[in-house]
Amino acid sequence: MGPRERRVRERDEIREKILDAARDLLVGEGYDAVTMRRIAEKIEYSPTAIYFHFRDKEALLKRLCEHDFLSLPRQFLAIQEIADPIEKLKATGKAYLQFGIDCPHHYRLMFMTPHPPITEHELEKNNPEEDAYAFLKAIVAQAIAAKRFKPEYKDVDLVAQTVWAGVHGAVSLHIAKCNDDWVDWRPLKNRAEVMIDVLVNGLAR
Amino acid sequence: MGPRERRVRERDEIREKILDAARDLLVGEGYDAVTMRRIAEKIEYSPTAIYFHFRDKEALLKRLCEHDFLSLPRQFLAIQEIADPIEKLKATGKAYLQFGIDCPHHYRLMFMTPHPPITEHELEKNNPEEDAYAFLKAIVAQAIAAKRFKPEYKDVDLVAQTVWAGVHGAVSLHIAKCNDDWVDWRPLKNRAEVMIDVLVNGLAR
DNA sequence: CAACCAAACTTAACCTCGTTAGGTTTAGGA
DNA sequence: TCCTAAACCTAACGAGGTTAAGTTTGGTTG
Numbered sequence: 198m199g200p201r202e203r204r205v206r207e208r209d210e211i212r213e214k215i216l217d218a219a220r221d222l223l224v225g226e227g228y229d230a231v232t233m234r235r236i237a238e239k240i241e242y243s244p245t246a247i248y249f250h251f252r253d254k255e256a257l258l259k260r261l262c263e264h265d266f267l268s269l270p271r272q273f274l275a276i277q278e279i280a281d282p283i284e285k286l287k288a289t290g291k292a293y294l295q296f297g298i299d300c301p302h303h304y305r306l307m308f309m310t311p312h313p314p315i316t317e318h319e320l321e322k323n324n325p326e327e328d329a330y331a332f333l334k335a336i337v338a339q340a341i342a343a344k345r346f347k348p349e350y351k352d353v354d355l356v357a358q359t360v361w362a363g364v365h366g367a368v369s370l371h372i373a374k375c376n377d378d379w380v381d382w383r384p385l386k387n388r389a390e391v392m393i394d395v396l397v398n399g400l401a402r
Numbered sequence: 403m404g405p406r407e408r409r410v411r412e413r414d415e416i417r418e419k420i421l422d423a424a425r426d427l428l429v430g431e432g433y434d435a436v437t438m439r440r441i442a443e444k445i446e447y448s449p450t451a452i453y454f455h456f457r458d459k460e461a462l463l464k465r466l467c468e469h470d471f472l473s474l475p476r477q478f479l480a481i482q483e484i485a486d487p488i489e490k491l492k493a494t495g496k497a498y499l500q501f502g503i504d505c506p507h508h509y510r511l512m513f514m515t516p517h518p519p520i521t522e523h524e525l526e527k528n529n530p531e532e533d534a535y536a537f538l539k540a541i542v543a544q545a546i547a548a549k550r551f552k553p554e555y556k557d558v559d560l561v562a563q564t565v566w567a568g569v570h571g572a573v574s575l576h577i578a579k580c581n582d583d584w585v586d587w588r589p590l591k592n593r594a595e596v597m598i599d600v601l602v603n604g605l606a607r
Numbered sequence: 608c609a610a611c612c613a614a615a616c617t618t619a620a621c622c623t624c625g626t627t628a629g630g631t632t633t634a635g636g637a
Numbered sequence: 638t639c640c641t642a643a644a645c646c647t648a649a650c651g652a653g654g655t656t657a658a659g660t661t662t663g664g665t666t667g
Contacts (some may be wrong), residue, residue, distance in 0.1 A: 204614080204664090211615095234622055235655060245655080250615095256655065263584070296461050309514050309574065314581040330585050350596075355588045359596050361570070366571025367564070369514065379468070383560045385605040391555075391564050399604030409635090411641080416644095448646055450626080455644095459625065539631060610667080617660070624653075631646070637639085 269329035282340035290393045297368035420561035474534035495598045502573035
């Protein structure tokens with residue numbers, strides 16, 4: 198481990214510091230507080246220094262989204278203990294909901310904001326412990342294998358994406374339109390629970 | 403109709419022109435193209451003139467969202483011909499999906515972007531012909547009245563919001579993450595159809 | 608060891624954007 | 638005829654993302 202490795206490590210560390218600062222601003226002060234200048238201020242660098250580590254703001258935010266999407270299942274650890282796949286699915290939905298309630302700005306950036314395509318992935322995919330989508334897929338696959346769903350619902354990706362979309366719809370509509378008094382909104386938790394129940398009932402044999 | 407009425411009419415006309423210009427930019431050139439300066443350029447006014455008609459950009463965009471949310475059901479005219487409430491509900495979901503496919507930028511602004519609360523509504527509410535949410539609610543109420551749903555699903559608002567959220571989840575996840583090759587996305591139309599079927603099945607007796 | 612060179616920064620500036628201050632025109636009313 | 642308020646305009650401010658150009662720093666090489 199010569200000075201070469203140290204350089205690489207230091208580079209990764211400052212990259213991580215930038216991402217951490219961006220996340221802190223996002224969660225703590227909201228969407229609009231995430232500016233290159235404020236990130237720089239937080240880590241005591243000049244704003245332009247960030248451009249040495251990220252091509253532009255979009256790339257930075259996209260990286261943050263990917264990173265935190267992967268780390269989501271680490272918050273779902275208790276769910277793995279549940280044996281019944283249907284209960285597991287419901288618990289996952291509720292945990293996902295809770296993330297949306299706790300970190301709405303973070304949720305908005307990760308799931309409600311389009312990011313232009315960037316062709317550089319370096320992170321590990323398809324590991325349920327480190328990839329939220331793989332986590333969900335594994336549960337759906339388990340439910341299908343246990344013949345808990347109607348026979349027409351055998352496409353794991355299609356079912357997983359439907360369940361995801363359902364809960365996401367409830368959460369994201371809340372985040373986008375909770376200030377809209379045009380609609381007589383029911384409480385989010387209530388809506389999300391009904392959504393999960395209706396979905397599971399619709400999928401089940 | 404003296405000059406006083408003319409003044410009011412002219413004011414409304416230029417307001418409408420501003421909204422039309424904003425909508426054109428949004429649909430034609432996308433989200434980022436909607437700037438006060440470009441709107442002004444399009445209607446051949448100075449940027450500051452807009453501030454005489456709208457308090458700020460947020461108010462302008464919010465007004466646009468409300469206006470177009472109301473005019474949505476005018477695109478759903480054929481649906482009123484359908485007698486069966488379940489089929490009606492499915493058709494409404496598909497029409498809503500089609501709007502998301504045709505106008506993704508417009509959809510994003512209307513349903514995926516939080517707008518701060520503004521306390522000034524001047525538009526007519528609760529008319530199914532001019533209010534997309536009232537339109538959906540009327541269909542759900544019809545289905546409930548015809549005893550097509552399980553007895554526990556008798557809260558019209560709760561059911562309407564669940565159905566809305568389901569289709570919205572499919573559409574909005576597509577708009578936000580269609581460039582994300584991390585997930586092996588099924589086609590949107592496919593996902594939306596499954597979503598509608600699963601929801602209806604889960605709600606039905 | 609000295610020269611070099613690329614990595615990792617910095618300062619200063621550019622451009623666009625939303626918005627405001629202050630001035631000007633215009634038309635209806637007193 | 639004068640006044641006033643509505644409906645605009647020009648000019649500018651400040652914040653944001655980004656770039657150009659220069660500077661430091663530490664490892665590598667002749």
